[in-house]
Amino acid sequence: MRLTLRRALAVGAALALVGIMTPGAAYSQDDPRSCNDLMGADTPAYIVCHWLAKPEEALGVALFWGSDDAAHLREASPVDGKFIDCSAAGSVCPEPLGGGAEGDENSPLPEGAGEDGTPECEAGQQCSVDGHGEGGDGTVSGPEQTGAATSTATSTQDPAVAAAALTPAGQAITAAKARQLRVWIDTELADDWKAGTETFTAAVKRIGALAARPEVTGIRFTSQLGYNSTFKTDAEVTAFVTAASDALRQAAPGKRLGVHTVVPELACGANDTCKAEMRKRYPLLAPEKIESPLIAGRVDQLSLDTGLLYGGYDTWKIDAEQAHRNQWIQVRARSWDVLAQIAAEETGLVGQVTDEQIASRLSVPVKDNAAQQVNVWTRVQDAQGAVNRLTAWDQLKKLTPIQRRLAAVYDPANPEVDVTTDLKKLSEAFGQIYLATT
Template identity: 50%
Template sequence: MRLRQIFAIGLALSLLGIGAPAWSEDDPRSCNDLMSADTPAYVVCRWMATPEEAADIARFWLDNDGQNMIDAGPQDPITIDCTEPGNQCATDSEGDGEMHDVGDPDVEGAEDGGTPECQNGEQCYVDGNGISAAEKAAAQETPAGQATQAVAQTNMRVWIETELADDYKAGKLTEAVKKVAALAATQPGVVGIRFTSQLGFNQTFTTADEIDKFVTEATTALRTLAPGKKLAAHTVVPLFGCGANDACKAEMTKKYPLLDPDRVGAWLSKGLIDQLTLDSGRLATEYATWKIDAAEAQRNQSIQVRARAWDAYGQIAYEDASFAAAGTAQLTEEQATKAITDRIAAPLQDDAAETITLWSRWQNDQGQVSRVYGEKWAANATWDQLKKLGTVRPRLATIYDPASPEVDVATDLKNLSEVFGQVYLHAA
């Protein structure tokens, strides 16, 4: 496993230092026993902080209403005053030498999305994504389109979340891609599109080749119509939770034949997707037969993700829906702190996931609503503890359906932005 620079981000993520790899099995911090017997010799595992230490670190940052995190504060930026004697600053850089707001066009006339002329008179910009102005306007009127505009009032990064697998099966992929591409084009703040969820785990596809064909065709169409947008997919790799347990691995391979790790990893290594989200929903129950609890299954998964260097090809995210409960989360402050340590801090600290996506609200087929926060944004212990994670806020994301608001879109997004740095807006 590679050791890369890890930034101090607080809440059980502030590491005490990275020591030498655990070459010896006698090292008390070695976790090589969690890896498969066929793991290459150069791949080693070492706890940078034990689960007990992680809990202590989490308490340090969360106690006293997060006062230690508040006192830490950001460091002052390093600046250079070009007017001071002895300082030399470049004077031949590109640009006009004037300050501009973020998002301002660098060519006069580009504000309206037309075809402005460059300084020398030649045409230098063509909108070639094939999305008409009428299609973009129609997308803006949808709940998701209006929500993308409302997100601009917060500081959250925006993804569009949709499901293209059903459209693909129905022979309507091109039409569906055009709609989501138009939606992504309506707001400059949209950074990407998550085009499928539970891929290979649900019953949409019956063969692995069919899945690969869908991913290839969907991503090709999206990159054509939504150039520059990152593409993401959500799935689960049950084999990873087994660790070195051969009986578990044999059962998971038989039970989930479409979720072969090498095939999933190829979506990243071939550049088909930019972000892969792994669901953590079954880690608590799937491995009980082999006496592997949720914490061990998560550690096993993290070790496998790091060993395969998937993050060298794209961003890895973990997704967790277990904080929410019917009506509202019922965790006490102590339980919420432990859940944060185990389900958020641990995978980030293990350097297995760059972001954690939490389901903050959803509604089942019977109309029952589950929430992390209180009804109509009433306070509760879980939400209050999550709001203390300011330092890791950019690494936290949630999924939001603007067609089913808690109060209204503006109010909901404002409250979500107090915990999350990124939001996936659901588009039907």
């Protein structure tokens, strides 16, 4: 009884503290569930505290499970299908790591390895042990033959991968690696797909060669999906996303795939008139249609643009701040983060902006537990050809706690100074980089 009650009390205490330093819904000092008073005066404004269970509520939880000699706790049972009783007759449980027999699926050694962990090679097969390649005569090259092994590896490198490394984007990947920036390839395959199989195949091959490098995390293969005039029907959008996803999974296995778009209806909040109008204006961008490729596993990351939020909802008296908040509340409510990584695409921070704009636009999506990262454009060219650049470097550098969640969208073909210098500066405020490439 005493041990059981102690566990119940521990569970209750954990529930009481889960909200500490966790972004949540406590935006007002009048919120009865706010625990902002527990945080220091120097806590950044975008970090809030919200009780999931107040101390007195946690006590009630503990008393419930511990009452009547812990009857509730003893009567509770696991959810069917989630647990296996390894001690029950007939149950089969996996062996701990290293507990399997040599060469079986639970063994840490390679299949067919000897007692010393050295793999046995079939006749004529090239093997590698501790980084030294096996020669065609069956001998394993040692340290004295490193030069020969290196020249062989270089001569057999895919020419397309080698050529891609020499392009502006390829050189930018090298520079990004030196600055410890996570890299995404940012490209557009929609026009190539519409141009026909030959053009699309060549584009996929080119992007696949660029993304083959281990420094590359993923590929964003289209922008403004369903918003611009490229596609006219749902069937076209579905066919393109399916074809691009399948082709890139083969050309760049293991890389994450992303798309960029906007879902205008989300910013309407509970305004039904607004939602109906947005569905009428943007028939390809209904939430359920954007969700479809996420459910199908075609896309690993969804970037949602915030540009429409600033002034696009004045008709319904929804200001930019409300539209921004509405969008991310809707995203969180739909649990899209379970299906894919969600990113906010922020184009409105170029030019002159205030500290408050920087803090709110970059922290709100993360604070609302709706987006896992924010993509920031470093330059935006308007319809007249004028270029506005990111200038708020000092403000950005103050957001150190979320730096890894901030990504810069950068075009290596149009550097401000040069790629190396630019990426050095970007790495001071961002943890990731989206490299635009054609």
